[in-house]
Amino acid sequence: MPESTSLTFSLLPDSIRQSSAIGAEVQLPPGMSKLDLDRLTEKDKETLRKALFENQVIVIRGQKGIDATVLPQFAKVFDPSASDVHSAGEKAVSDPKNILSAYKAGRIPKAPQVGIIGSGTFHDYEGLKELEVIHLDHTLFHEKPLAQEEIDQGYTRPYRWHMDTPFYERLPGEVTILHSIRIPNLPDQMIKFPDGKEKSIGAGATAFFSGARAFALLTPEEQEFALNTTVTYAPQAYEYIRQCKASEDGLTIPTLGSEVPVEKLSEWSWDKVAEHPMVWRNPLNPDRPFLQVHGCCVFKLSTRNPATGEVTVIDDVEKVRNVVYNMQKKIYAAENIYAHRWEEGDLVIFHNRGVMHSITGQLSQHKHDEDKKRMLWQCTMTSVTPPKPFRTYEGVNDTGYVRA
Numbered sequence: 001m002p003e004s005t006s007l008t009f010s011l012l013p014d015s016i017r018q019s020s021a022i023g024a025e026v027q028l029p030p031g032m033s034k035l036d037l038d039r040l041t042e043k044d045k046e047t048l049r050k051a052l053f054e055n056q057v058i059v060i061r062g063q064k065g066i067d068a069t070v071l072p073q074f075a076k077v078f079d080p081s082a083s084d085v086h087s088a089g090e091k092a093v094s095d096p097k098n099i100l101s102a103y104k105a106g107r108i109p110k111a112p113q114v115g116i117i118g119s120g121t122f123h124d125y126e127g128l129k130e131l132e133v134i135h136l137d138h139t140l141f142h143e144k145p146l147a148q149e150e151i152d153q154g155y156t157r158p159y160r161w162h163m164d165t166p167f168y169e170r171l172p173g174e175v176t177i178l179h180s181i182r183i184p185n186l187p188d189q190m191i192k193f194p195d196g197k198e199k200s201i202g203a204g205a206t207a208f209f210s211g212a213r214a215f216a217l218l219t220p221e222e223q224e225f226a227l228n229t230t231v232t233y234a235p236q237a238y239e240y241i242r243q244c245k246a247s248e249d250g251l252t253i254p255t256l257g258s259e260v261p262v263e264k265l266s267e268w269s270w271d272k273v274a275e276h277p278m279v280w281r282n283p284l285n286p287d288r289p290f291l292q293v294h295g296c297c298v299f300k301l302s303t304r305n306p307a308t309g310e311v312t313v314i315d316d317v318e319k320v321r322n323v324v325y326n327m328q329k330k331i332y333a334a335e336n337i338y339a340h341r342w343e344e345g346d347l348v349i350f351h352n353r354g355v356m357h358s359i360t361g362q363l364s365q366h367k368h369d370e371d372k373k374r375m376l377w378q379c380t381m382t383s384v385t386p387p388k389p390f391r392t393y394e395g396v397n398d399t400g401y402v403r404a
């Protein structure tokens with residue numbers, strides 16, 4: 001097949017990528033305006049994987065009208081071990097203890113792996129008579145919320161950095177696919193950073209930072225610590241932190257005390273509690289270490305001395321959060337964050353095991369309902385294969401769960 005019929009990709013401009021090491025745009029093969037998996041060659045799929053695993057977030061523009069059932073199939077191009085189960089479980093959530101029910105997230109009936117998130121009420125949509133989706137309000141999330149004056153000036157913040165996974169019972173998918181159906185008709189908003197810089201982003205932008213970049217910013221001592229450390233997440237992690245508020249940067253929980261006591265959580269057992277290496281290996285970019293840790297859901301750190309094999313445990317949750325935060329906060333600068341500026345029809349694939357991402361955007365304050373309406377499809381499927389540790393040694397726990 002001649003070269004000119006192949007799918008290609010190009011990096012987003014330096015002015016957008018800055019130091020994030022994130023972002024590429026995919027051009028479908030000539031003559032293919034909508035993604036058609038049956039017409040992609042093996043070489044096209046290889047190019048897609050290369051684009052994603054080297055750049056962590058890729059976008060295909062102009063995909064308005066794509067069928068929801070294509071998304072789960074497309075995810076398997078990047079993650080052959082993806083199950084057909086949404087990371088949040090088989091069905092849409094109505095459990096008030098679950099984070100996703102705060103969004104009132106719906107599911108597309110013909111593609112239950114695809115969730116609907118956004119803001120506003122929609123009628124007769126994809127077989128759903130009435131669908132109400134709610135954009136999270138920052139005031140629910142931050143210990144020190146933005147002042148009304150700052151909101152009026154157009155400021156927003158990342159709400160909470162995360163990977164798409166419950167850290168309980170199900171493993172994180174390799175990729176998440178987002179598709180923009182409708183974007184808010186609002187002016188740009190701004191994020192203020194601790195160094196005083198400001199970043200102008202699209203209203204409702206999805207923000208990302210690379211775990212590889214986060215690792216590269218660590219001191220050599222911190223890198224060594226991270227490579228030798230296993231992270232145990234809290235049992236029923238999101239329920240555990242349900243009433244906790246995040247720091248202004250959305251990376252950690254600064255104050256201990258609002259956690260649901262473990263004995264009051266929904267039924268749980270240790271063998272379903274997530275346990276992952278702090279540094280993950282990228283399947284197609286195996287020489288680059290990725291610091292992948294959810295700073296709000298952490299519970300315990302076990303660090304192995306490679307010389308002696310001795311393991312040191314930190315299980316004071318406040319201390320665990322501090323250790324992780326001091327490492328991860330270095331990434332929080334305008335030039336390290338890629339904030340995807342949504343256009344309607346965008347298909348965005350992100351490497352869920354290679355980035356942390358966050359919702360941004362103050363939408364609810366705006367007066368006109370039609371202007372703040374937004375809708376995204378989100379396809380995230382739990383994977384069968386656990387994340388691989390970057391550093392392996394005899395006895396390393398690479399099962400994804402606490403070992404009984």
Ligand SMILES: [Fe+2]
Pocket residue numbers: 162163164357
């Ligand atoms: Fe997410």
